[in-house]
Amino acid sequence: MPPAPSAPSDGELIRRTIREVEPVADQAVGHLYAVLFTENPGLRSLFPVAMDLQRDRLLRSLLAACRLADDPPALERMLAPMGRGHRRFGTLDAHYPLLGRALFAALARYAVGTWTPQTEAAWGRAYAAVAGIMIRAARESELTGEPPWWQAEVIGHRMCSPDIAVITLRPDHPYPYRPGQFATLETPWWPRVWRNYSIACAPRADGTLELQVKAVSGGWVSRALVHRARPGDVIRLGAPEGAMVVDPDSEDNVLCMAGGTGIAPLKAIVEDLVNRQPRRRVELFYGAQYADRLYELEPLTELASRCAWLSLRPVVANPPARGLQGRLPDVVRRYGPFPDTDVVLSGPPEMLRRSRAMLLGQGVPEERIIHDPLEAMGEAFSG
Numbered sequence: 001m002p003p004a005p006s007a008p009s010d011g012e013l014i015r016r017t018i019r020e021v022e023p024v025a026d027q028a029v030g031h032l033y034a035v036l037f038t039e040n041p042g043l044r045s046l047f048p049v050a051m052d053l054q055r056d057r058l059l060r061s062l063l064a065a066c067r068l069a070d071d072p073p074a075l076e077r078m079l080a081p082m083g084r085g086h087r088r089f090g091t092l093d094a095h096y097p098l099l100g101r102a103l104f105a106a107l108a109r110y111a112v113g114t115w116t117p118q119t120e121a122a123w124g125r126a127y128a129a130v131a132g133i134m135i136r137a138a139r140e141s142e143l144t145g146e147p148p149w150w151q152a153e154v155i156g157h158r159m160c161s162p163d164i165a166v167i168t169l170r171p172d173h174p175y176p177y178r179p180g181q182f183a184t185l186e187t188p189w190w191p192r193v194w195r196n197y198s199i200a201c202a203p204r205a206d207g208t209l210e211l212q213v214k215a216v217s218g219g220w221v222s223r224a225l226v227h228r229a230r231p232g233d234v235i236r237l238g239a240p241e242g243a244m245v246v247d248p249d250s251e252d253n254v255l256c257m258a259g260g261t262g263i264a265p266l267k268a269i270v271e272d273l274v275n276r277q278p279r280r281r282v283e284l285f286y287g288a289q290y291a292d293r294l295y296e297l298e299p300l301t302e303l304a305s306r307c308a309w310l311s312l313r314p315v316v317a318n319p320p321a322r323g324l325q326g327r328l329p330d331v332v333r334r335y336g337p338f339p340d341t342d343v344v345l346s347g348p349p350e351m352l353r354r355s356r357a358m359l360l361g362q363g364v365p366e367e368r369i370i371h372d373p374l375e376a377m378g379e380a381f382s383g
């Protein structure tokens with residue numbers, strides 16, 4: 001007798017629901033919020049006035065988390081920082097069951113083809129794991145005395161191109177980040193609208209932070225930061241997030257690929273390495289569409305002239321080029337292969353995707369390539 005087919009795992013059941021709900025995600029998330037706010041009107045004030053982007057993000061994060069139901073360590077890595085970061089929203093433990101009920105109502109309505117009692121039970125276990133990790137991480141952060149958010153005063157604002165500003169902030173408490181991480185940020189002009197910005201400097205003795213912000217069209221927060229923020233303004237920061245950090249004790253080579261304002265976290269990483277005097281070679285490819293957009297070229301060139309272990313290669317996509325010409329992944333490919341090398345990627349999502357594919361094709365092991373999650377990109381990093 002052929003063996004009885006084994007029951008699908010929780011992860012498989014959940015992925016089936018996700019496949020069904022993804023094409024109608026807009027309606028599903030609309031229903032989720034309708035249920036949430038109808039049953040709990042008091043929760044509406046925790047969300048931005050304009051919900052367009054928020055709607056998309058919440059469902060995307062929930063689906064991404066539940067998709068990892070079969071991989072508890074990955075779930076923990078993804079959610080613990082989010083749980084800690086959610087303290088800035090005023091999220092309480094009691095909110096999780098309310099959101100869970102609204103999520104299940106939306107899935108039951110928009111995933112009718114796969115929403116069986118077994119599937120619902122699998123989602124129940126996954127959601128309990130998600131909520132459990134986030135609640136625990138928030139409690140642990142609270143126990144360490146970490147504030148739920150930081151107030152940070154703008155103490156410097158400098159335009160370095162018509163649409164890019166370098167902004168210096170002074171947080172009211174020490175801000176405990178690692179080079180390569182990003183800050184979540186809310187401006188006074190768009191309450192409860194949070195965006196991610198990579199921190200563009202290694203930790204400084206005076207505790208100040210640097211951000212590099214490009215005003216993108218339709219980007220409420222980025223446009224306010226570039227064209228409206230002035231010294232004296234106060235913004236809020238959530239806990240630092242992101243796992244794009246290099247092992248400070250490794251002696252392996254590092255390849256850094258930065259596209260446009262993606263130079264920000266790589267500048268922080270390189271500055272930190274300068275402070276540590278590494279016994280490793282660092283190659284930094286710094287790309288932009290046009291030569292005059294390489295706004296960090298001068299200070300980085302000066303740094304490279306002082307550090308024999310650092311080589312800097314500017315790459316410009318359109319002529320006239322200063323240095324190498326072409327798109328970053330195409331140019332860097334010519335320098336491969338990259339044995340025993342850790343790779344850090346930062347820039348537009350399409351650059352990250354293509355660079356990843358190029359590096360994997362060159363035999364760089366997947367676990368050596370780090371970048372911020374693509375889901376955290378786009379609007380979240382530039383809007």
Ligand SMILES: NC(=O)C1=CN([C@@H]2O[C@H](COP(=O)(O)OP(=O)(O)OC[C@H]3O[C@@H](n4cnc5c(N)ncnc54)[C@H](O)[C@@H]3O)[C@@H](O)[C@H]2O)C=CC1
Pocket residue numbers: 198214258259260261262263264265286287288289315317326327328329345346347348349350351354371372377378381382
């Ligand atoms: N942690 C991170 O990964 C960070 C990411 N960013 C993101 O970086 C981007 C920066 O935007 P801009 O300054 O306007 O950069 P950009 O669009 O001018 O591109 C800069 C570089 O990326 C390469 N590139 C662009 N599109 C490409 C494609 N389709 N294929 C291959 N290479 C491509 C270009 O050759 C150029 O070297 C934003 O999307 C922002 O969200 C910004 C800061 C941090």
